[in-house]
Amino acid sequence: MTPPADDRTRSGFVTFVGRPNVGKSTLTNALVGEKVAITSDKPQTTRRAIRGIVNRPAGQLVIVDTPGIHKPRTLLGQRLNDLVEQVLGDVDAIGFLVPATEKVGPGDRRIAASLDGYPRAKKVAIVTKTDIASRDEITERLMEVDSLREDWDAVIPLSAVANEQLDVLADELLTLMPTGPALYEEGVVTDESLEDRIAEIIREAALEGVRDELPHSIAVTIDDISRRDEGELTDIYANLVVERDSQKAIIIGHKGSRLAAVGARARAQIEPLVGTKVFLKLHVRVAKEWQRDPKQLGRLGF
Numbered sequence: 001m002t003p004p005a006d007d008r009t010r011s012g013f014v015t016f017v018g019r020p021n022v023g024k025s026t027l028t029n030a031l032v033g034e035k036v037a038i039t040s041d042k043p044q045t046t047r048r049a050i051r052g053i054v055n056r057p058a059g060q061l062v063i064v065d066t067p068g069i070h071k072p073r074t075l076l077g078q079r080l081n082d083l084v085e086q087v088l089g090d091v092d093a094i095g096f097l098v099p100a101t102e103k104v105g106p107g108d109r110r111i112a113a114s115l116d117g118y119p120r121a122k123k124v125a126i127v128t129k130t131d132i133a134s135r136d137e138i139t140e141r142l143m144e145v146d147s148l149r150e151d152w153d154a155v156i157p158l159s160a161v162a163n164e165q166l167d168v169l170a171d172e173l174l175t176l177m178p179t180g181p182a183l184y185e186e187g188v189v190t191d192e193s194l195e196d197r198i199a200e201i202i203r204e205a206a207l208e209g210v211r212d213e214l215p216h217s218i219a220v221t222i223d224d225i226s227r228r229d230e231g232e233l234t235d236i237y238a239n240l241v242v243e244r245d246s247q248k249a250i251i252i253g254h255k256g257s258r259l260a261a262v263g264a265r266a267r268a269q270i271e272p273l274v275g276t277k278v279f280l281k282l283h284v285r286v287a288k289e290w291q292r293d294p295k296q297l298g299r300l301g302f
């Protein structure tokens, strides 16, 4: 069979936006079918614009997962919001996410209204987390979201965790894309570098079980990745960066127990990614108030 001509397939860029923690990254991963973006129950997990590629018979979606939009309290927060704005200016469609379990609030309204600034992009409202919402909640949320804008191309309820209605969303988004050939080769799921993916996996492991301000204070850098033992082992030297000495003590834990658990969790995910056994050496480093310091932010890639 000959593949369909380019003018019969569609391809383009979609970004998911919404408050922190609404499920943008979880949805990105579910559509891609592989974890390309880390997720957590802490707000502001995503700090980069991460591309996930979705291939379907009718075409290709390049999903750009973005940080949650919030009232910034640090320079980092400001830069993350700016990043979202930049991405929004470039995409063919915007998926605006609201969880079925929470009433639409001022933050959601502000984000929905800000989409006026992107007249070229198609707009789809997505009510997420339907697996943990009641029927009444879902209906109420669909109505609330529907009334936020007049120009939704679609309003779709779904669950990324329970895999409900994901095909409906993917099909709808594809119909909104321009015609054209695939933008990434088949088999490619993201254009994130291996180093960045590893750093993110370590950060995700470090986010588990920490509270309050600490999740925001954690950053990860990689010093070195190298193979040894005829390529059967990968050595990874990484830094867990925090903002204060007190946080360093928490991250390390009693006799290093917390840090060891973080390393074990991260390694379990890194090994299948690199395809070898991994020796992971984590070093905890303090960069005072890095979230507010332009120089430090630059060094950490923001």
Ligand SMILES: Nc1nc2c(ncn2[C@@H]2O[C@H](COP(=O)(O)OP(=O)(O)OP(=O)(O)O)[C@@H](O)[C@H]2O)c(=O)[nH]1
Pocket: 018, 019, 020, 021, 022, 023, 024, 025, 026, 027, 038, 039, 040, 041, 042, 043, 044, 045, 046, 047, 066, 067, 068, 069, 128, 129, 130, 131, 132, 158, 159, 160, 161, 162
């Ligand atoms: N039950 C349920 N939980 C979900 C669903 N989608 C996301 N979650 C959970 O919601 C939390 C936040 O998910 P993320 O995907 O990290 O949210 P996000 O919008 O990317 O968050 P930021 O990157 O911080 O802006 C995690 O604990 C997810 O497991 C869903 O469809 N159902």
Ligand SMILES: [Mg+2]
Pocket: 024, 025, 026, 037, 038, 039, 045, 046, 065, 066, 067, 068
């Ligand atoms: Mg995210």
